[in-house]
Amino acid sequence: MGKELRVGIIGLGGMGRLHAKHLNGLPGVNVTAVCGTTQAKAEAFAAEHAGGRAAAYGRYADMLEKEKLDAVYVCLPPDGHIGQAEAAAERGIAVFVEKPIALDSDRAARMARAVEQAGVASQVGYHNRFGSAVQELKRMLADGTAGAPMLFDGRYDCNSLHTPWWRDRSRSGGQVFEQAIHTYDMAMHLLGTPSRISGFMANLAHREVPDYTVEDTSAAVVRFASGAMASICASNGAVPSEWNSSFTVICAKLTAYFDGPNRAEFVFTSGSEPVRKAFGEERDVYLEETKAFVAALRGEGPERCPIAEGLASLRLVERVTQSAEQDGATLPYD
Missing domain, CATH: 3.30.360.10 (Dihydrodipicolinate Reductase; domain 2)
Structure with missing residues (x-):
């Protein structure tokens, strides 16, 4: 199974809920921190979708600074991608980013460059x-x-x-x-x-x-x-x-x-x-994409996307x- 993986989620809408469900259902994987638009929303999400075990944050920078994460899921609307992936990568944290990863290719290129320069694993949510x-x-x-x-x-x-x-x-x-x-x-x-x-x-x-x-x-x-x-x-x-x-x-x-x-x-x-x-x-393609990402994090498979x-x-x-x-x-x- 490998080491226990600590995962954070940024963006607590429908996709954030879906990924939390699948992550917490995998052995040796735990959602340990969540970040929403407000502290109160993050606390409510943690209670309902992470068994109350996850630390709650209203600012992603605080979460990345205070938590020791192996990976972070960025589940935001396209206009909400304003540096979360880059900040995570700079701290050596692997990133899963929902599509589209940005609103324009210049912004997306900066994200990709930061992730690749940091040498961390990454995946985009093309389920x-x-x-x-x-x-x-x-x-x-x-x-x-x-x-x-x-x-x-x-x-x-x-x-x-x-x-x-x-x-x-x-x-x-x-x-x-x-x-x-x-x-x-x-x-x-x-x-x-x-x-x-x-x-x-x-x-x-x-x-x-x-x-x-x-x-x-x-x-x-x-x-x-x-x-x-x-x-x-x-x-x-x-x-x-x-x-x-x-x-x-x-x-x-x-x-x-x-x-x-x-x-x-x-x-x-x-x-x-x-x-x-x-x-x-029949497969749950959302579960399969997360299983593939977890395998890549553990060195048990390639980065699939x-x-x-x-x-x-x-x-x-x-x-x-x-x-x-x-x-x-x-x-x-x-």
Whole structure:
């Protein structure tokens, strides 16, 4: 099991609660400090989600100074990333950062540079990478069973006003930045490094909603360095109370239809007749990502999604928004 790991959490909303649950459920791992927007909120969180055992703080700097932590989870809205990861890394504390790791690539690059210079482990919360079906396709890409990836066709659909910070572009970055980035990251995870991007965005159904400044409709085309391509669309005007993420990946020997990260139909196309295989192995992808991070902290496995990859996917969605601001102009990734 290795040594006992002491973990802190900064940001005590839904993701902070989820990660606390999973961390405290792992042997030899304890949430020993939490930091919220106020001392009172942190104390209430510690009592409810850490069994009253965690020290509570209203300032992250105090927590990092006073506690001996092995790792910290940064679970904040995009505009809330104002130095927590860098401060932790400078103290030799490993960092798990929820996506998107910042509101722009300059800020994200500073975070990544600080973490890499400190030499601490890191992970970004792209939980879809840990789905069983995604990992099965990744394996088949690696061993040649799938053949070369050619096309990624992805969608992210929902219909919700969400929280006030989410519908404020200055705080969330918009739907492409804060939600659909999962789909863009998946395209990069499977197809590699982008080379050219063109995107469009609009607010078509929420123009009369006060304080709603994010897009509710978007579409982008991405060309990758390998020559592969992706089309990715997102909507916040689909079916209310449903969050749907689906994608298709066409490879030289295989077409994969994904209904979430754990379920897919694999159609093998290299033989005389297509062979269909349904794949569905349910996993809690949030638990799996934390187990992978803990393994990396203990030297029992590689860093599965280090902060540099959070910067890479953020740069992609940033180019999509920049292209949309220029009426779909094709922009280089770098």
